[in-house]
Amino acid sequence: MAGFSASSQSKAMRFSVWWLVMAYAVFFVITWMFSWKIMNYFLSESLQTIFFIWAVFLSLVGFYDVRQRRHSILRNYPVIGHFRYLIELIRPEIRQYLLESDEESVPFSRVQRSLVYQRAKNLPSEQAFGSIADVYATGHEFLTHSLAPVPRNAPETFRIDIGNAQCAHPYSASIFNISAMSFGALSANAIRALNAGAWRGGFYQDTGEGSISPYHLEHKGDLVWELGTGYFGCRDENGNFDPARFAEKAALPTVKMIEIKLNQGAKPGHGVVLPKEKISPIVAQVRGIPMGQNCASPSAHPAFRTPLQMMEFIQKLRELSQGKPVGFKLCIGRPSEFMSIVKAMLQTGIYPDFIVVDGSEGGTGAAPVEFTSHMGMPLREGLLLVRNVLVGAGLREHVKIGAAGKIISAFDIVRALALGADWTNSARGFLFAVGCVQSMSCQNNKCPTGVATQDEERQKALDVVSKTERVYRFHRNTLISLSEMLAAAGLTHPAEIRPEHLLVRVREVEVRTYAQRYRFLLPGELLTGTDVPPFYRQAWDGASAESFHHPPPSA
Ligand SMILES: Cc1cc2nc3c(=O)[nH]c(=O)nc-3n(C[C@H](O)[C@H](O)[C@H](O)COP(=O)(O)O)c2cc1C
Secondary structure, eight states: OOOOOHHHHHHHHHHHHHHHHHHHHHHHHHHHHTTOOGGGGTSOHHHHHHHHHHHHHHHHHHHHHHHOSSOHHHHHSTTTTHHHHHHHHHHHHHIIIIIOOTTOOSSSOHHHHHHHHHHHTTOOOOOSSSOOSOTTSTTOEEEOOOSSOOOOOOGGGOEEEEOOTTOSSOEEEESEEEOOOOBTTBOHHHHHHHHHHHHHHTOEEEOOTTOOOHHHHSSOOEEEEEEOTTOTTSBOTTSOBOHHHHHHHHTSTTEEEEEEEOOOTTSTTOOEEEOGGGOOHHHHHHHTOOSSSOEEEOSSOTTOSSHHHHHHHHHHHHHHTTSOOEEEEEOOOOHHHHHHHHHHHHHHOOOOSEEEEEOTTOOOSSOOHHHHHHSSOOHHHHHHHHHHHHHHTTOTTTOEEEEESSOOSHHHHHHHHHTTOSEEEESHHHHHHTTOOOOOOGGGTOOTTSSSOOOHHHHHTSOHHHHHHHHHHHHHHHHHHHHHHHHHTTOSSGGGOOGGGEEEEEETTEEEEHHHHSOOOOTTHHHHOSOOOHHHHHHHHHOBTTBSOOOOOOO
């Protein structure tokens, strides 16, 4: 007789659960037909019946599993294989609630999220028993305090004027605002709560590229209107920029600034297709697109192809908006390409009012993994480069710099300002304030807190009134914390923060100031300096205002 082969043994193990439930179902039928009462010693009759129903159901599931062709796991492990899918489904929750450590960033750590929740709820965010950070770890950063602290300044004064001499209506912005997130990525209620919070706190909400929805206008909070490559809200039927539609919306009193989005850190250079299934009547109306067909946002702007044309476009938007500040947002890719934009500023004499630098660590509703993790320059390097090129070209006084990329705490603001930013934006920080729990389901319309979904039922869970208050408090308490840090450092306004104020541990036995660690170019140095680092010199010399594209300098 042939032995029970290893492969048969393995199959017996894999199929055991399915065979067991079938065996129970058959056994139950036999005992019932012959009126045997043997099972009554172990289980009540009602329980036996419930088990029988389950056994029949699972037996049928097993038949389905071995016959279907989509999931190999289920063909090999009928019935029991479903547990894998169940556990996969709840893995993020198990990880977040039970396994994640306090400082593990996924992408925001529990410590960071808790800080936002506490500030948003007006709960004390002080910590007992000292720091849990390893202050001797390489990369640990700290602000130097002063032996002559000054009185704390009111956070309301932490504002910055945006708009150079070429703009008729400069805007006084808070130094901490809500970064671009579209209606479409976010629910109507999330947009409402963010906007109402911005209104209460006197800061701005960036519309994101999905245009200005009615929910952005209900509460009269300040708006920065972002124009992506799809020109939503100001496009013609072919997707090109429509000046008349732009002028109409730009004239809205709550629109304070116009931001051309070149790209964003989480998916730089990646066009987006909005599938027709997601184009509801309200989305179609807000974006100015037809229903029933996919809508593509190209990866580059159809309105300009060269840096010189981009400057002309900026000037055109300024005129069409009756002189509101116009700037652009980008994540740095090739340094020489950014330099070609700055050369175009020099050549045309047209200066954007601001540049918002986004870091590759930035968030998004949805993007390919390769883009989120391996494309684009992180905020610190990108910000320093933008600051250096503007200073080096002698243009810093004309162009203000904003920064976004995991800015959650007052210290994150300090760090960005020390590297050259004038103000900061946060996207996911404000999402936490409106209730986001980092379930990372923005892309599947199943956001558990109603923040990033278009599902009518789910978004009802987001109470606009209470979340408005949280948005307001998160902003306010963060700036109060900033004012306390500044006072302890002997400073009265964020604009006084300098690279010398910040220290970073570069190795176990050495700390350096930001001024020592990074090379900060001097005013006009790129134009006339003789000691410019080769990296800057090569890229600057290779850049031309005629084209974005320059071959990277060979080593
Ligand atoms: C849900 C979501 C939607 C976003 N939509 C846009 C957008 O429409 N336009 C844009 O420029 N950036 C968009 N961003 C990027 C943010 O504006 C921001 O630049 C980036 O997330 C970095 O900020 P954070 O680290 O505080 O989230 C989005 C981010 C998130 C999380």
